[in-house]
Amino acid sequence: MWQQAIEDAVRKTRQNIEQFGLRFPHITTENRYDWGENNDWIEGFYTGMIWLCYEYTGDAFFKETGLKHLDSYRERLSAKRELDHHDIGFLYLPSALAAWIVSGSDKGRQLALDAADHLMMRWRPDGGFLQAWGPAGHPENGGRIIIDCMMNIPLLYWAYEQSGNEAYREAAICHADKSRRYLMRGDDSTYHTFYFDPESGKPIRGGTHQGFHDGSTWTRGQAWAIYGFALSYRYTGNKPYLETAKRAARFFIAHLPEDEVAYWDFDVPAQPGTPRDSSASAIATCGLLEIISHLREGDDEKQTFKNAVEGTMSSLVKHYATIGKPDEEGLLQHGSYYVRGGLGPDDYMIWGDYYYLEALLRMTSNIPGYWYERVREQAR
Template sequence: MTITLEKLDTRYSIQQVEMSKAWLNEAISEVLVKIDAMLPRFMSTFPAASAKGDIYPAVEKVDWTEGFWTGMLWLAWEVTGEKKYRDVAESLLDSFEERLDKNIKVDTHDLGFLYLLSCVNAWQLTGNVRARGLALRAAELLYQRFNTTAGVIQAWGDLKDPARQGRMIIDCNLNVPLLFWAADETGNTHYREAATRHLTQAARYLVREDASTFHTYYMDIHTGQPLRGDTHQGFSNSSCWARGQAWGIYGFALSFNHTGDASQPELSRRLSHYFLNRLPDDYVCYWDLIFTKQDNAYRDTSAAAIAACGLAELLKVLPLTDPMRPAYNNAIALMMHNLRAHYFAHQQDGLLREGVYNFGRNMGINEPNLWGDYFYFEALVRLSRIWTPYFC
């Protein structure tokens, strides 16, 4: 199957805004003020996945999102060197260890989101041996979700549940780095092989011919044959869920660092063009890319922040002579400027207003969400300095 490369909208070819050092530093300072305001409430618990009435409730070990809070704390420590952020992030290792010890909602591919942003980064930044051990335990659990016949990592639930078997989702592109890291740490090649095969299947089946993406796809775990694509959080099975497209942009660009497969950043490019060509006038996407201005749909600021990170990662692996580099830089600047100017949550918990967790299930609609906050902060850090991604 040949994936379409749409011609990028000409509005990205004209530089409209710049991200100066001063602008980035001011934006990071705003983020740190918000984190400092939340810190006293979340030293032993976590913000919920999304806010309710603009306030994050406190939760414990119950979702796929707790790592985004520790990820934000580690980012804050990296940019400031202030001990308070590291202290809280390291104290929360107790929670991540208990989660493994007691099997608290670890039947998920989201182990990457949880343990890359809490433990792998702690190990890489500070040499915390305990954190390394926890991350390796999580990587083994993630590997156990890999079905060798279908070549995919099952997204959620009991591996013996027929309703869930063989289901991969586009979000997993950002979880498989945990397996690549574990392979590098241990020398166990089966981790790398599983991650590489999963990405190959994701590229083959989750990406449609027009460079849009399915949210989920089912494989027959007994024969390895493809079954069907559908959605869990998008508008319909045939539409393109914005956050899923952003996961694809970021994940396929990132995977090149591990596989050396040049088709993956090119796939990221195709997904990027599809995404960018469907942005409204303020460059912040609706929650599904099927929507246009007349639909009056909710935005998903988290998808915009993820896409900005993904484009930044794509720029890292593209040749310096690539003719599209200026347009991609412009696209990042336009998204980030508009997120800060129009969607920053000055009077609320969190960093970004107007996220959508799961529209169809009436979850976190038009509220800040924790992953949107994290990726907004990551994008600012990426753009302000030389930085090693936590999705290593």
């Protein structure tokens, strides 16, 4: 079953490249992607899928395409086009760093380092956090952090390992600590966002942007917490990060519906027509696999997490994947983007497709994605 799913993903990725060239997918409400320019926060996931396909197949077609994409990311960073946000890791880890990890591209390595410098422009030393959106001092967003950023700070950890510049690591750890304290709640759920006073750094309140309400648990945010804190543990060895990832994972698993694929928010009434978020479950699965990699054999919780991975991935492959639909552009149906805002409430999500394929390759081929560097000898 896993092999069939991987082969289907590789075919569709190749088909998309052949049909749309070097354009990038954007979210619609029409069960297809809108293919256009590199100007959103999501393009890195598509390039990451191309690198995953290359690692799996060894087909130079994918490698050449992934390397060609670097020009677009370099031009965008140089122009600072639509980059006034924290999602720099999502853009440059699965594209630039992936090129370095997989092919040894010096161009990719330097681009990833330059992207880390750009992410550091979000650092607010008075508050001790990376500002999510907008310019410094913005009246609404000047003091806002969001849980998603836990998946962007691996770019800073990596930049520290490459350069020895402590500023990268200190910012990443400080932001992770602040996220752990204020975005994680006592019942192991998460706030999507938290607000601080931009000048003093004083905590004000938790809230949401894309969730059901301020006190609810947006499922994709919970998934970011699972994977993000597990990655912070990988980079730092700080055990509280691993425990936090496990806490978030327990909550996620305990609140899943019968088919083990999440609705878009854990607090939304589950009724006919309530949108799912298959992308949240794909992200959470990758996070669980990362946690599992750090647990000893014989640990009861390791088996619990393995069972959760098996259940969710079986459900995604059997009931949400587009296997058997060769003309579809996406891999996973029933993802959601911003339900309350009416943007992609039930459609393909390119990040869902990426994490779905990453999970499949983690499970079968020891290909773990592009959130940390592997042994250099593995580069082709």
